[in-house]
Amino acid sequence: FIPSLFEPAAAASNPSALSQVRLAFIGVGSRGRSHVRQALFRDDVVITAICDPDPEAISRTNAMIEKSGKKTPVAYTKGGEDFVNMLKRDDIDGVVIATPWEWHVPMAVATMKAGKYAGVEVSATVTLKESWDLVNTFEKTGSHCMILENVCYRRDVLAVLNMIRQGMFGEMLYAHCGYQHDLRNVKFNGGMGKEGVEFGEKAYSEARWRTQHSVDRNGDLYPTHGLGPVAHWMNINRGNRFLSLTSTATKARSLHKYIVDKGGPDHPNAKVNFKLGDVVTTVVNCANGENIVIMHDTNSPRPYSLGFRAQGTQGIWMDDGKTIYLEGTSPKPHQWEPFAGYQDKYDHPLWKQHGQTAQSGGHGGIDFFVMRAFIESIKAQTAPPIDVYDAAVWSAISPLSEQSIAQGSKPIEIPDFTRGKWKTNRPIFGLNEIY
Numbered sequence: 001f002i003p004s005l006f007e008p009a010a011a012a013s014n015p016s017a018l019s020q021v022r023l024a025f026i027g028v029g030s031r032g033r034s035h036v037r038q039a040l041f042r043d044d045v046v047i048t049a050i051c052d053p054d055p056e057a058i059s060r061t062n063a064m065i066e067k068s069g070k071k072t073p074v075a076y077t078k079g080g081e082d083f084v085n086m087l088k089r090d091d092i093d094g095v096v097i098a099t100p101w102e103w104h105v106p107m108a109v110a111t112m113k114a115g116k117y118a119g120v121e122v123s124a125t126v127t128l129k130e131s132w133d134l135v136n137t138f139e140k141t142g143s144h145c146m147i148l149e150n151v152c153y154r155r156d157v158l159a160v161l162n163m164i165r166q167g168m169f170g171e172m173l174y175a176h177c178g179y180q181h182d183l184r185n186v187k188f189n190g191g192m193g194k195e196g197v198e199f200g201e202k203a204y205s206e207a208r209w210r211t212q213h214s215v216d217r218n219g220d221l222y223p224t225h226g227l228g229p230v231a232h233w234m235n236i237n238r239g240n241r242f243l244s245l246t247s248t249a250t251k252a253r254s255l256h257k258y259i260v261d262k263g264g265p266d267h268p269n270a271k272v273n274f275k276l277g278d279v280v281t282t283v284v285n286c287a288n289g290e291n292i293v294i295m296h297d298t299n300s301p302r303p304y305s306l307g308f309r310a311q312g313t314q315g316i317w318m319d320d321g322k323t324i325y326l327e328g329t330s331p332k333p334h335q336w337e338p339f340a341g342y343q344d345k346y347d348h349p350l351w352k353q354h355g356q357t358a359q360s361g362g363h364g365g366i367d368f369f370v371m372r373a374f375i376e377s378i379k380a381q382t383a384p385p386i387d388v389y390d391a392a393v394w395s396a397i398s399p400l401s402e403q404s405i406a407q408g409s410k411p412i413e414i415p416d417f418t419r420g421k422w423k424t425n426r427p428i429f430g431l432n433e434i435y
């Protein structure tokens, strides 16, 4: 741990800095609109164009924009490829992409090639080739790509980052994280506003596209909510890197059971064979000797938890139970103490500065911070604090975990998307109250 590593980079004295950012949005469904809402809070953002083939999504978005008193953007609505036409505009600085996963990379690549900042929702990529496509396009064009991983800005994980950087956990050894969220009523519904066990064309919202991944793939389909914060704790791509992983899946039972319980054994979807194991556990080895366990658990009944745990030679913090134990600091040996006091004391500068404003945003404030970071890096015409290499390697855990499971939990090497630059790159995330 070298404190000077975390000194803020030279401030935005960049002569090409912008005072106003012109944003466009590809995908203005419910997720896209929550980003639009964040953008509308700001006086330094203009929304010049939006793109979505769904007329209802467009009219809802325009209604929000008009209500805020801002100018109605130009809408691109002519099918899935109309974003290509939108990207020809010269009044766009950055593009927010909130579309089904398989569209993320084609859209982000086209955005970068058009010389604009790409802000892409999670997970950024579906295949390993797509992760390389993002990196190669960035290196060719110099246009930035940020993965919009909101959980990196959760108040507790940022306080823990602060504590790790101050050496309070000693040397980091281990982290636990995951996406543990009962998504059964996200994966299935009966069309707009109706309960049911449909997915695909007869369904509404994410069930139209997200569920098919549970039919076709067995792996950690959604690693970044957990991995994002952990990657910052462990300086991944910036002094450390992921080396290899093994992945193991339980049997697949719960999605079928849900269909039978809710729709009856004769419902046509009761015949669907879901490939995704109900609980998938991945273990990642890092170059500096740490291990990370990532859980993916979205099919069976359970309360939500991203299951964070940070452990070092000096102690351990746990998200579940909100407890901490630091040897020499905690009052009683071998006993947890509440995290609340530490949360206040080590609150991250971002939350100290903007916490109150942030809470008006989605997901308890984290959506505010992630959009803020995207917008501020465009304004400063600099690299975003979460970059294309992060997008590439965090998302690559999905296809690599699929490979491991398909080969009986065989260890799989994780590519070094930085091609060696991880050895000299310095941390840039969360260094101050800007982003």
Ligand code: A2G
Binding pocket: 150, 151, 181, 186, 206, 225, 363
């Ligand atoms: O459930 C949560 O809101 C997820 N976000 C989001 O990514 C998505 O999967 C959603 C289901 O539609 C977090 O857990 C932060």
